[in-house]
Amino acid sequence: MKKIVIVGGGAGGLELATKLGNKLGRKQKAHITLVDKNSTHLWKPLLHEVAAGSLDDGIDAVSYRAHATNHSFNFKLGAMRNLDRVNKTISIDPLFDEEGCQILPESHLEYDILVLALGSVSNDFNTKGVGEHCIFLDSPQQAKKFHHRMLNKYLQLGVKETNSVNVSIIGAGATGVELSAELYNSLKQVSSYGFSHIKSADLRVSLIEAGDSILPALPKRISASAHRELLKLGVDVRTNTMVTEANEEGLLTKSGELIKADLIVWAAGIKAPDYLKDLAGLETNRINQLIVKPTLQTTLDNEIYAIGDCASCALPNGGFVPPRAQSAHQMASLVGKNILATLKDKPLSDYKYTDYGSLVSLSNYSTVGSLMGSLMQGSMMIEGRLAKVVYVSLYRMHQVALHGYIRTGLMTIVEKINRVLRPRLKLH
Ligand SMILES: Cc1cc2nc3c(=O)[nH]c(=O)nc-3n(C[C@H](O)[C@H](O)[C@H](O)COP(=O)(O)OP(=O)(O)OC[C@H]3O[C@@H](n4cnc5c(N)ncnc54)[C@H](O)[C@@H]3O)c2cc1C
Structure with a gap:
């Protein structure tokens, strides 16, 4: 029986594992394993709501193990580290508990077909101090960290000379814009839960963008409309502002201004995980994405597919498929179809991105x-x-x-x- 391994159970990987489990695993036509470094899945576009506290990830998260049982695939908890293309195995890091004690040693998993659906992480473009002083919204853990710090800041309001909570968000793409608005919504809720002394003027959100408009990937009319809404809420929208450093006090801009901040979120661009850069000689681009053919197979290995944010797929117009949930969803469908075709010795189809x-x-x-x-x-x-x-x-x-x-x-x-x-x- 063919062994199909999918690494990364996010927007693309979990949909693919579910589809293949239902179609092949249930009838024992293939052995499907999903590997993820977390034990639960939360759809990434919800992370700004977790950060603001308006969504409880404990309720919305899907348990991989339970889902795998319901859809006839196996789940393996752990982070993939290396790939051996000659022996067709991946290695999975040892597993540690919260106290740092090792629970499981390093392990290996064999595959006949491998799908890499590892997503992306925030790209800090090597900006000084960002790693130490900024929070990224790459995972539910990081989103919760921001939420806890935000609640602590609200507790301090009016005490210890804290008169306002200053949040700076770098990057006015969808994540930064959505988080800015969500923070004002959560502030309204906070004041109705025993924090009646907190007023909307106590929250100061600065949304900082290096380009000349917010939501640069969207048409001007939409970005202008979102800009007006944010101003109405009280967000300090700063376009044409390049951040050069993050430190304990806040952010330094290229013009030498210090923007004071209690909490800083970095949401200014993505890259695929760094270890993909040297993964078994597979071809990658400058942001570590695996370069794929129109069939979504990696350029140097037909047995390895890449989908979602970690894949670089060229479009006929010279651009690339954008890193979005809808792309990951469409890529998962195509790879599902192509794997079924491979098992039946039929020709593979090419991916056609549809922008909705x-x-x-x-x-x-x-x-x-x-x-x-x-x-x-x-x-x-x-x-x-x-x-x-x-x-x-x-x-x-x-x-x-x-x-x-x-x-x-x-x-x-x-x-x-x-x-x-x-x-x-x-x-x-
Ligand atoms: C706050 C926010 C809002 C967004 N809003 C939108 C939106 O409105 N619309 C939209 O289309 N897109 C949105 N996006 C982008 C969208 O979330 C991504 O494009 C999409 O999730 C990519 O899917 P994926 O399957 O490639 O990766 P992900 O969904 O990120 O999944 C990757 C998975 O890989 C796992 N993983 C990573 N490394 C390893 C490893 N070494 N070993 C094992 N497992 C690993 C992770 O745990 C994760 O489960 C948003 C993103 C964010 C952060």
Whole structure:
């Protein structure tokens, strides 16, 4: 029986493991293993809500082990480190507990087909002090770290000469913009949970962008609309501002200004994990992404596919597939199809990226974005309630790919019930 190993159970990898488990694992036509360094999955676009406290990841996270059992694949907990292409094995780091005691030694896993779906991490472009003084929103753990620090700052308000909480967010892409708005929403909730002394003027969010507009990847009309909404909330939006250093006091800009900050989030670009740069001689680009052919096989090894943020896939127009959840979702579908074709000795299909547009949620205040696709000529701007519905439906599509329609429907009902039963904000 063929051994199919998928490393990384994120937006792309978990959907693929689920699909292959249902199609092949259930009928024992292949042995499918998913490897992830965490034991639960949370859809990454929700991380800014975890950071602001408006989402409890303990409720929304999917247990890999339980999900694997329900969908006929195996789950292996651990971080992949090395790849041996000659012997077709990957090595998995030893596993340690919270006290640093080793639970499991290094292990190895054989494959016939390997899919790398390792995602991306924040790119600090080697900016001085960023590693020590900034928080990245790369994982639920980091998002929770930000949330705890934010709650501690609220506790200190009015005590120890703390009169305001200053948050600086570097990078006005979707993550930075969404987090800025979500922080104002969570502040409103905090004041209704026994922090009545906290007013919206106590929170000062600076959103710092090196380019001349926020949401640079989106059409100007959308970025202007989001900019207006952020100003209304009170966000200090600073475009054309290049950060050169982060330190204990805050951020230094190229013009020599010090922007004081209690908490700093770095969300200014991504790169694939550094260890991919030298992974068994596979071809990578300058941000460590694995270069793939149109079939999504890596250029130097047909048995190894790469999907999602860690893959660099050229577009016919000379650009590259953007690192987005919708790309990871589409790539997972294509690789699923190609693996099934390989097992039947049929030809592989090429990946065709379809841009359905981009939406940016400004928490409960607004949603802005553009829709694209075969129904529309070019792109159509949408805003408000309709945009919110489409934005939420992106997550629902991911849930449907994992759990099917009936379970997703039930989960939606449970979410609504929880809104009544549980606090609106994670308070610890
Ligand atoms: C705050 C935020 C908001 C976003 N909002 C949007 C949005 O609105 N719309 C949109 O389209 N995109 C959005 N994105 C981008 C989107 O989340 C990513 O493009 C998408 O998650 C990429 O999917 P992936 O499968 O490639 O990687 P991921 O979903 O990041 O999954 C990677 C997986 O690999 C695992 N992993 C990593 N290294 C190892 C290792 N060595 N061994 C084992 N496992 C490993 C990780 O634990 C993780 O589970 C957002 C991102 C962030 C951070």
